[in-house]
Amino acid sequence: MKVEAGNLTTRTAWKFILLVGIVSLFSDMTHEGARTITGPFLGVLGAGALVVSTVAGLGEFLGYAVRFISGYLADRTKRYWPITYIGYVIQMFSVPALALAGRWEGAALLIMLERVGRAIRNPARDAMLSHATSQTGHGWGFGFHEAMDQTGAMIGPLLVAGVLYFKGDYRTGFAALLVSAILAVLVLVSASIIYPHPQELEVSVPRLETEGLPRRPFWLYTAAMACIGAGFADFPLIAYHFHQVTIFSKDMIPISYAVAMGVDGAAALIMGRLFDRLGISVLIAAALISAAFAPLVFLGGAPLVFLGMILWGVGMGAQESVIKAALAEMIPKNRRASAFGISQAVFGLFWLLGSVILGVLYEYSIAGLIIFSVIVQLCSIPCFLLTSREAFSARHK
Numbered sequence: 001m002k003v004e005a006g007n008l009t010t011r012t013a014w015k016f017i018l019l020v021g022i023v024s025l026f027s028d029m030t031h032e033g034a035r036t037i038t039g040p041f042l043g044v045l046g047a048g049a050l051v052v053s054t055v056a057g058l059g060e061f062l063g064y065a066v067r068f069i070s071g072y073l074a075d076r077t078k079r080y081w082p083i084t085y086i087g088y089v090i091q092m093f094s095v096p097a098l099a100l101a102g103r104w105e106g107a108a109l110l111i112m113l114e115r116v117g118r119a120i121r122n123p124a125r126d127a128m129l130s131h132a133t134s135q136t137g138h139g140w141g142f143g144f145h146e147a148m149d150q151t152g153a154m155i156g157p158l159l160v161a162g163v164l165y166f167k168g169d170y171r172t173g174f175a176a177l178l179v180s181a182i183l184a185v186l187v188l189v190s191a192s193i194i195y196p197h198p199q200e201l202e203v204s205v206p207r208l209e210t211e212g213l214p215r216r217p218f219w220l221y222t223a224a225m226a227c228i229g230a231g232f233a234d235f236p237l238i239a240y241h242f243h244q245v246t247i248f249s250k251d252m253i254p255i256s257y258a259v260a261m262g263v264d265g266a267a268a269l270i271m272g273r274l275f276d277r278l279g280i281s282v283l284i285a286a287a288l289i290s291a292a293f294a295p296l297v298f299l300g301g302a303p304l305v306f307l308g309m310i311l312w313g314v315g316m317g318a319q320e321s322v323i324k325a326a327l328a329e330m331i332p333k334n335r336r337a338s339a340f341g342i343s344q345a346v347f348g349l350f351w352l353l354g355s356v357i358l359g360v361l362y363e364y365s366i367a368g369l370i371i372f373s374v375i376v377q378l379c380s381i382p383c384f385l386l387t388s389r390e391a392f393s394a395r396h397k
Helices: 010-044 049-077 080-094 096-100 104-136 138-166 170-176 178-194 215-231 235-245 252-278 281-290 293-299 302-330 333-364 366-378 380-391
Strands: none
Touching: 010 049, 010 080, 010 096, 010 104, 010 138, 010 170, 010 178, 010 235, 010 252, 049 080, 049 104, 049 235, 049 333, 080 096, 080 104, 080 178, 096 104, 096 170, 104 138, 104 302, 104 333, 138 170, 138 252, 138 302, 170 178, 215 281, 215 302, 215 333, 215 366, 215 380, 235 252, 235 293, 235 302, 235 333, 252 281, 252 302, 281 302, 281 366, 281 380, 293 302, 293 366, 302 333, 333 366, 366 380
């Protein structure tokens, strides 16, 4: 049954958010389950720490840089669903294909292809979500979606951990994720049939509606995101570290990631709700918390490592929920896919640069890696403060 204009309520908006959330749940089961073992898998195939970190960083860069193009095309053509389809299909089926990789170069190519698929679909999907979250509160709506997302991100690693426990083989772990990949695509098709025009869900006017992008606050905000991206270690490098120092057994590495994803989902809900009430100051608090993960993860024993993964999860929760909610508040609805694409492309570029630096530092100085990670993430706070003063002061008048 299609939802037609004129039958638009908050309940309808929540149904759309829930349906897209189910797609994300199955999607994250697939790619986050794989993410927990790509680092060690590359290591088994002969890659070193610099290669693992660079592949992860280059994959994230492509996974964000391509959003500049896909976001622009989504806003220009208004073909949000077809662009979303293409991205999900590429992303979902790149993951189980890793089971067939015989060399680290082939595995690296599939890892990066998965990130490209994610890049293609994200701006269009997030723009569609922003129309629905205008009725529910952007922070609460994006936070709920991220919680659904991270439910899958918990289940996927636990599924992979179970496969490794019983079979002990990375290839079987990748192959097992084919089921969730197929389910994600099937639910996506259903969502597009029920909600062919999700832009009609937006009935309220954003507080900062303008004819174009609000340049100064937008670029200050993007600079803050760049700092976070540069200092935030990707999980493949963390997993590689766990494997090298044998902090955890092979099947425990995905479980540590599942814990972080559970924290991510809970933090997204809490911070999303707080964002609707307090504004961008919530991101400042999240940056302070997540900046503390590196010393715990890279220097601690098992208990401190788990605490570090919890803090890492808080940072991830902010990146995938409140950051999007703040952009949705800042940007007019006809430019949101472009804005998501531009800001996330910059984020990805600095994630790549940061990943290369972190990979080099890991080889030579763990202390240097930690100092770099903490300081660069904390540099986001002045940018957030300036953005808050310029773009969000009206929230508390």
